Amino acid sequence: MSYGRIFRDGLWQQNTGLVVLLGLCPLLAVSATVVNAIGLGLATTLTLIFSNLAVSLTRGILRPEIRIPAFVLIIASVVTVIQLLMQAWFHDLYRILGIFIPLIVTNCAIIGRAEAFASRNTALPSVVDGLSTGLGFLLALVMLGAFRELAGYGTLMRQASLMFGEWGESLQLTVIPNHPGFLLALLPPGAFIGLGLLIAGRNWLDSHLAHRQQTRGDTTGNPVITVPAE
Amino acid sequence: MMGMLKSAAALGLVAIVGTALLTGVDTLTAERIAAQERRVMLEQLGEIIPDHYDNAILEDRIAFRDEAHFPRGQWVTAYRARQRGEPVAVVLKFNAVNGYNGNIALLAGINADGTLRGVRVTAHKETPGLGDAIEVEKSDWINHFSGKSLASPETAGWAVKRDGGAFDQFTGATITPRAVVDAVRLALEYFSVNQAFLFDTAADPAGSSAP
Numbered sequence: 001m002s003y004g005r006i007f008r009d010g011l012w013q014q015n016t017g018l019v020v021l022l023g024l025c026p027l028l029a030v031s032a033t034v035v036n037a038i039g040l041g042l043a044t045t046l047t048l049i050f051s052n053l054a055v056s057l058t059r060g061i062l063r064p065e066i067r068i069p070a071f072v073l074i075i076a077s078v079v080t081v082i083q084l085l086m087q088a089w090f091h092d093l094y095r096i097l098g099i100f101i102p103l104i105v106t107n108c109a110i111i112g113r114a115e116a117f118a119s120r121n122t123a124l125p126s127v128v129d130g131l132s133t134g135l136g137f138l139l140a141l142v143m144l145g146a147f148r149e150l151a152g153y154g155t156l157m158r159q160a161s162l163m164f165g166e167w168g169e170s171l172q173l174t175v176i177p178n179h180p181g182f183l184l185a186l187l188p189p190g191a192f193i194g195l196g197l198l199i200a201g202r203n204w205l206d207s208h209l210a211h212r213q214q215t216r217g218d219t220t221g222n223p224v225i226t227v228p229a230e
Numbered sequence: 231m232m233g234m235l236k237s238a239a240a241l242g243l244v245a246i247v248g249t250a251l252l253t254g255v256d257t258l259t260a261e262r263i264a265a266q267e268r269r270v271m272l273e274q275l276g277e278i279i280p281d282h283y284d285n286a287i288l289e290d291r292i293a294f295r296d297e298a299h300f301p302r303g304q305w306v307t308a309y310r311a312r313q314r315g316e317p318v319a320v321v322l323k324f325n326a327v328n329g330y331n332g333n334i335a336l337l338a339g340i341n342a343d344g345t346l347r348g349v350r351v352t353a354h355k356e357t358p359g360l361g362d363a364i365e366v367e368k369s370d371w372i373n374h375f376s377g378k379s380l381a382s383p384e385t386a387g388w389a390v391k392r393d394g395g396a397f398d399q400f401t402g403a404t405i406t407p408r409a410v411v412d413a414v415r416l417a418l419e420y421f422s423v424n425q426a427f428l429f430d431t432a433a434d435p436a437g438s439s440a441p
Contacts, residue, residue: 058240058244061240061243062240062244063233063236063237063240065237066237066238066240066241069241070240070241070244073241073244073245073248074244074248076248077248077249077251077252080252080255081251081252081255084252084255084256084259084263085255085259087259087263087266088259088262088263088266089262091263091266091267091269091270092270095270181359183357183358183359183360186358186359187357187358
């Protein structure tokens with residue numbers, strides 16, 4: 001499998017949040033603002049890279065019957081290390097993300113990639129797979145976070161100082177001045193509605209692109225495909 | 231048989247490597263995490279404690295329980311501010327238990343004369359947009375506690391306006407401010423009776439029970 005293919009799968013074709021629909025609990029819970037989304041997305045990406053790496057390196061000694069418990073041990077260790085590092089260096093962000101950092105352990109996407117990819121591939125492709133899956137999850141989180149923050153607060157990147165220090169305060173963008181606040185977007189129903197819209201948008205884009213490819217085939221003189229696009 | 235042993239050994243190896251990694255990272259970060267937690271605590275205390283104290287306020291603390299004033303078996307921590315050994319103020323860290331959604335963690339700074347220096351909410355799960363006006367970042371409601379005491383307003387006034395008291399409620403949220411007002415009043419009542427204990431230098435710094 002080529003690296004380009006791995007990247008396309010992780011980011012788009014098999015996107016964890018929008019296609020495979022794994023790890024919805026953190027996706028829905030921590031996407032009220034863009035900054036929270038970036039924080040959890042990066043932590044999840046790091047977890048995926050290192051757990052995939054560890055799993056691919058140990059795949060020779062892990063027999064099938066102990067694979068799952070070993071994966072759980074590896075993932076839990078990686079997450080705890082990331083949690084400690086965040087607590088030490090990004091303490092304020094850690095206090096906001098709180099319980100969702102340790103809960104990365106329960107994100108099915110991570111054990112899913114360990115089982116479906118890293119346990120069958122060598123180290124480098126596994127790291128690339130972890131990176132692209134993580135970035136795909138980050139992408140879904142940030143899009144949902146942007147949608148909810150924009151609708152809910154009328155801003156983007158609020159509280160960016162939690163992640164970037166003093167400098168972050170200049171990152172906040174007030175898109176809708178004097179926004180009265182839209183509670184629904186910030187509460188759990190807003191997360192579900194936003195995710196639904198994102199998935200619909202992604203599917204529309206996919207079928208739109210497929211359709212265009214089809215009509216382009218027409219103009220270049222290739223045989224016309226008569227199978228309907230939808 | 232050999233296969234089983236090999237599997238067990240492999241699993242054991244993963245566990246040992248994982249534990250070693252965690253121990254190492256924990257050792258490396260423990261000091262920094264403790265410093266970060268100290269900084270957060272000092273920042274929170276700093277907003278409601280006077281400038282004129284000269285003791286190590288984070289270390290000069292006692293923990294106690296008192297079901298009548300701080301219900302549901304919670305441990306209350308009291309941080310004492312002193313100037314040349316004389317009591318200046320105490321900050322109580324406790325929970326309001328009657329919130330709309332779980333505990334509301336509070337810090338209440340009380341001067342030695344029984345007036346409130348200020349109150350802050352440090353953690354809560356109240357509804358965003360309704361109950362979260364108790365946060366100082368969201369509204370200045372919490373600042374209305376400053377300067378209040380059991381004498382002003384008098385007992386009947388320690389309630390939200392809907393219940394005939396002196397404190398505003400929020401549009402659409404009465405339960406949250408009611409819980410905070412009640413909890414702060416109970417803390418003041420505890421202070422008025424147990425002031426000597428709260429400032430007692432001889433009191434066991436950790437884990438002593440209320441008199």
